[in-house]
Amino acid sequence: MKAILIFIVSILQVAALHAAENAISSDYLLGKWSSGGKAGCASDQATHVVFHDNHTLKAGQGKTVNTVGFWNVVQDRIILHLLIAPSQTQEAHPFFQHSYHYQHMAPTVLGAKADSIDFTHDIGVDARQSRTLTRCR
Numbered sequence: 001m002k003a004i005l006i007f008i009v010s011i012l013q014v015a016a017l018h019a020a021e022n023a024i025s026s027d028y029l030l031g032k033w034s035s036g037g038k039a040g041c042a043s044d045q046a047t048h049v050v051f052h053d054n055h056t057l058k059a060g061q062g063k064t065v066n067t068v069g070f071w072n073v074v075q076d077r078i079i080l081h082l083l084i085a086p087s088q089t090q091e092a093h094p095f096f097q098h099s100y101h102y103q104h105m106a107p108t109v110l111g112a113k114a115d116s117i118d119f120t121h122d123i124g125v126d127a128r129q130s131r132t133l134t135r136c137r
Contacts, residue, residue, distance in 0.1 A: 024112050026055070026073050033117070033133040041136035049133070078119070080105040 029051040036046030044062035051057050051071060057080070059067040069082035082103045107121035115135040123129045 024073055024076075024078075024109055024117070028112065029071070029073065029078070029117075032136040034136050035131060035133055037132075037134050038136075040134065048136070076109045077106045078109065080107070 030053055032041070032048055032050045034040035034043075034046050034048045036043055040046030040048070047059065047061050049057055049059040049067075055071055057067075057069050057071050058065045059069075059082075066085040066087075067082050069080055071081075072079045080103075082105065084101055084103055086099055105121055107119040110118040110120055110130065112118070115137075116132055118130065118132050120128050120130045
């Protein structure tokens with residue numbers, strides 16, 4: 001019994017250390033980030049997101065903004081409340097058709113460096129997607 005307790009405590013300590021390593025601050029996120037690496041910061045094709053200090057954000061592709069919202073950091077998660085514009089280039093969304101829609105996301109930070117952040121988020125019932133954002137300067 002004592003060995004099991006020690007094992008459980010050690011697992012919880014490792015999990016707590018992992019969460020502390022991946023925890024980020026609100027100040028860390030401020031600014032423009034690109035999904036296309038450093039080259040994506042200047043590209044008209046790469047997607048980007050800008051985190052403002054009043055906890056609002058805007059995101060889009062090139063100079064086009066198609067998403068606005070609010071954000072907050074809670075431990076190793078970035079909590080996002082988004083209003084997404086209808087797509088002008090893709091087929092209509094099966095549920096939202098050609099209308100604006102709300103989306104809540106809570107991506108988990110996997111790792112954060114000075115100018116990049118790795119995260120994962122749910123994209124379906126049993127599916128997750130990992131992505132990297134690069135800070136634009």
